[in-house]
Amino acid sequence: MLILYFVYAKIIVMKKDTLQKRTKIANDIMFYIYTHIDTNIDIEELSIDLNVSKFHMHRIFKEAFGKNIYESIKSIRLQKASNLLLTNKYSTISEIANECGYSSQSSFIKTFKDRFEMTPKQWRNGGYKNYSQKILQQSAVAMKSTADFSDKIPEIVKMPSFESFYIRNPGYNSNIKQAWQKLQTWILSNDIHEYKQIALFHDNPTITPLEECQYIACIVTNENIKSDRLPNFKISDGVYAKFDVEGKQGDILKFIHWVYHEWLPKSEFETTTKPSYVIYRKNNFLSSDNQFDLSFYVSIKF
Numbered sequence: 001m002l003i004l005y006f007v008y009a010k011i012i013v014m015k016k017d018t019l020q021k022r023t024k025i026a027n028d029i030m031f032y033i034y035t036h037i038d039t040n041i042d043i044e045e046l047s048i049d050l051n052v053s054k055f056h057m058h059r060i061f062k063e064a065f066g067k068n069i070y071e072s073i074k075s076i077r078l079q080k081a082s083n084l085l086l087t088n089k090y091s092t093i094s095e096i097a098n099e100c101g102y103s104s105q106s107s108f109i110k111t112f113k114d115r116f117e118m119t120p121k122q123w124r125n126g127g128y129k130n131y132s133q134k135i136l137q138q139s140a141v142a143m144k145s146t147a148d149f150s151d152k153i154p155e156i157v158k159m160p161s162f163e164s165f166y167i168r169n170p171g172y173n174s175n176i177k178q179a180w181q182k183l184q185t186w187i188l189s190n191d192i193h194e195y196k197q198i199a200l201f202h203d204n205p206t207i208t209p210l211e212e213c214q215y216i217a218c219i220v221t222n223e224n225i226k227s228d229r230l231p232n233f234k235i236s237d238g239v240y241a242k243f244d245v246e247g248k249q250g251d252i253l254k255f256i257h258w259v260y261h262e263w264l265p266k267s268e269f270e271t272t273t274k275p276s277y278v279i280y281r282k283n284n285f286l287s288s289d290n291q292f293d294l295s296f297y298v299s300i301k302f
Helices: 002-035 043-050 054-065 069-087 093-099 105-116 120-136 176-189 251-267
Strands: 155-159 162-170 196-201 214-220 232-235 238-248 276-282 291-301
Touching: 002 043, 002 054, 002 069, 002 232, 043 054, 054 069, 069 093, 069 105, 069 120, 069 251, 093 105, 093 120, 105 120, 120 251, 155 291, 162 176, 162 196, 176 214, 196 232, 214 232, 238 251, 251 276, 251 291
Parallel strands: none
Antiparallel strands: 155 238, 162 214, 162 232, 196 214, 196 276, 238 291, 276 291
16 A cells, blocks of 8 residues: 555655646747747747757646737737837838838738738728727627726836746636635635736737736745645746836726827837736735736836
8 A cells, every 4th residue: 555655655646746847848839939939930949949849839838828929929029010000100011011011011911901901001091990999899898997097107117027836827817706706715725925916918918809818816925935736937028118007907907008009109219029917016816806916017118
């Protein structure tokens, strides 16, 4: 019996090690995509760098993110292009296509139209507002929001990188509450006293159908904590526009739409491919009154 116990324990440890390695590979691939989105991303070269076959690399990535590597590259490129069309007012369609890693303007226009049901020119001339409104209508609580953000002025800050423990939630939906409850249970079980609650938006919810958005609930702590259950993820450093916002559930999605489609086009800043995130002072998914108090960070350059 003792031998069987040790064999079982060894199998459990091996499974945990395998899961952690697979999660790290998936996160490393995603980080590489974000930081090389304007180049010709060579999957063969990436597989060599990560010391994993292309077959396993694709399988690991899809298990983690719910879509394959090529779909993610396409999605991130189009998210970047949709923003640049609004913020880079003096750039041509061809210049934006090149900046987003497209080899030709014609292939960019075709891919853009397939995704957004309009040409880049139509998007730039106001079509983005109708598309964004359709996304907003997918959230009943956001549609009920009467919050006004027109007087919000951000602080421009240099943020450090954060090492976080996280739970990934597929979709911007009510399941997010369960993710945060699991993290809260982990915090209490490990007697963690000093920590930050951070929500990372892998996908821009102003232009990505909410059920396709990758929402990452993160805990950042300086306490010496190790976890066999929760994977690690690095939140990127950089220059961000920081908005302090209070409100109730439903207001935040409306606020994000305002940032990307009202504030950014007027600000003359560009956003980057680094995901936006929030740092909670009060988390609406854990509060009994559904109220939040947070800082929203959107990556920018000038």
